[in-house]
Amino acid sequence: MSDTTPTPHGAALLGAGTARRSLGTATPATRIIGLLTLATMTWVVVSAFFITSPDVVQGDSVRIMYAHVPAAWVAYLAFVTTAIASGISVVRRHRTLGFDRVAGASAEVGVLFMGLALVTGSLWGRLTWGTFWQWDPRLTTTLFLFITYVGYLAVRRIDASPERRAKRSAVLALLAVLEIPLVHFSVVLWRSLHQEASVLNPDGDVRLDGLMLFTLFSGVVAFTLGFVWLVIHRQRLQALVDLQGTVGLDSAIAARATEAVLR
């Protein structure tokens, strides 16, 4: 059982880097990440729409793949990040709230990307399978994963002390991440309508055409960069909220002191 550290005073909460610049969430590093995201994303869109050719069987609908696969990948990455940050915040005795903020920010972005993977996958399914949705192991387990993390965010949003929020959500995140292998291998375990993984399949063969593979790969890079940018900004946003609480606490203590003197 670990006790959380008292919240540090004032701007120290945001770390050394923040004290130097104005209070905000952008730094030169995040600006570079942001620009890189925009550049790679532009290339992916151009390549997905104009440079790559249609697939032999799927035709043009393969162009959805270049958004669908990276979105799903980033969602997994986000949920694993949440689990790792939560694990650290449980194990460490002091200054755990920073890791809790990273876990929360990462889960928020992960839920967005998982939702995008479901929407794009459903549109792609209508074009190729002829159906928006199918109660198939991969699709169903993915939906369960999505709901699990919606529940995680619901627990985080509840009015509780930051320490209680951190503890309970950390346990949830560590349990939820167990579902990810189930989702990924559901295609192999059960017979499924969803195709098996093309790149990360057990045989190690890559079943993709050269330029298509490159476009998909740059999609993964672009989406991952976007994820990093979003998580950094969102966790700093949460830090600002917590800072507001600390600064508020300082003035509230002062206010209570005058309250006592006046009486």
Next chain:
Amino acid sequence: MNLPDESSDSVIQLRDVVVAPAGFPALAGATLEVRAGELVALRGANGAGKTTLLRLCAGLAPLARGAASVLGVDLSRDRAAVRRSVGFVGHRNGLYGELTARENVAFVGALVNATRSEVDAVLEEFGLGGRVADTRAVALSAGQRRRTALASLAVRRARLWLLDEPHSALDADSRQQLERVFIQATAAGVTVVYTTHERSSNSQPMPRTITMDAGRVVQDHA
């Protein structure tokens, strides 16, 4: 289990403690020391921080700032150890309504491996013998419920009792019985800290009275 340091008789030591559940400083820099065997009444208006101070000492509320140690254990280090050694009764009694007075005490007894005769002896001592012992907690009077909760602390042999508003909703008779329990307990070396919102009382053993306001200790009369 961390036992209190026998060489020092200081049971509670608080220095400039701040406790801020949900950002509001319920305790805004309180300082207090309580010695073993003392009977302490915490007085103050609603929102003065009495309950929070009790919960802090019981290891139930996290320390935001300041230094606090209870029964020789640093609260910022091992709240769980503090929790295991103090006895706490909130404004609700913490009883299971469907269980009888005896079953409630016996449950706590079972957690510390107390024997059946020990449980019966404690019940007798707290005026809960006979038919009262076999009455379900929901059907007991307010005073009997309060005494059942205190009997649970006694059967655990807790050396520090932290009681939130133990006098509330009690009639004159029950108050007297409660005060008799306090005399017995302090005589046996137990430290009793309780809160009350009454301005003054004619309690028989005059407690050391501490007045709180706006999250601080403002007056201390031994």
Next chain:
Amino acid sequence: MKDLGFILLSWSVTLGSMALLALATLRRAKSLAARIRRPEALAVVAMELTPRPDQPASSRRRLLPAIIAGLAVVVGIGIVAIFLTSSIDYYCNVDEIGVREGCDDTRRVRVQGTVDEGSLEQRMSTTAFVMSFNGASLPVEYDGEPGGIFQECIPVVAHGRVVDGVLQATRIEVKHSNEYEAQNKERITEAETSACS
């Protein structure tokens, strides 16, 4: 044209929601930072943070998560119920019909196989074709026109009941293989010869 619409929709939803989240984050951070920097705003912060312990939390903040959670629960119950009843159709390969337990002709099955080359026929509103897998074949009749990229030489999953050796399908889905190839002339011929061999 439907294809293009869906593709554009996919991409605009993806990029749009990412951009929205990014902008919302920046705006919120800006307003928060402004409040923390201005001393007079801090008083407001202190005021906001002064709910006495006895005061109940505002009902809106308690109600909203409850409503969201309630909706999600209803959806969850629906999903579990549908998944349980839907997976009753047993999944079989063509060569397992009548052989493997559960794939007999008394119940609804999902059969997986490849559409035989030259077997596709449109009779009035019915679509008939033969599907095979691992050397065994099964004639299929489907009332209507299968959607998606249904064509010959493609793996499909047909839902239905086997009556007198013919699968009366109520639903047909295309199972896409995990191979992706760019479309160009040599490859098309290559694919056609290899797909039905």
Next chain:
Amino acid sequence: MRNVFAVARKDLVVEWRARLLLVRVLPFALLVLVLFAVALDSEALLERAAAGLVWLAAMFAALLVVQRCYDIETADGALDMLLTSVVEPSRVFFGKLLAVVGQLLVLVVVLVGGAVVLYGVRVDAAGLVLLVTTVVTAVIGLASVGTLYGAVVAQLTGRDSLLPLLAMPVLAPLLIGASRATEAAFGSRTIDLATGWAWTALLAVFAVVFTAAGAASFATLTEPDA
């Protein structure tokens, strides 16, 4: 161990005296069975879906039992008493788990009986062994997930709706496994006994994982903060 039994015994006595299982949870679960029968309205379909419906009803009822097992601690502030006592949190978890398992066993036995009467399923000797094993492992899994997630939402606002939201996706594999194994035990033609036993093994793994997770995280979850 004595602490574990003390907590379990206390929970069961409280539940028995309150008669909640008898007057609310059991009728609710049986009502679910009856409503499904009315809604599906097909003998053949019912016989095939019987196993799944039994476990679906069991899951809904289990969530009620779990809510209740934490509500008895918060009704009169007994949780503060339990926390400020000498008990190791993991022992409280095992005690509560034991009490929930006990109640759920009664519940599932009644539900299976209901399926036999209402849905006309038949169980032979070999099927009975599988059925008993499945019920025990699945109930332990159900109870461990329930007790763990019940602790996650205990004392939070909106916990009534949060618990199903959190527990349902986790329970889905258990629900599928238990339904398949029970289907095999009911002598369904779609699934043989050997496959049924394989699903039961999966259920056992599930139960072990979540019991261990609950015991490990209970202290963190019940750490008081306000």
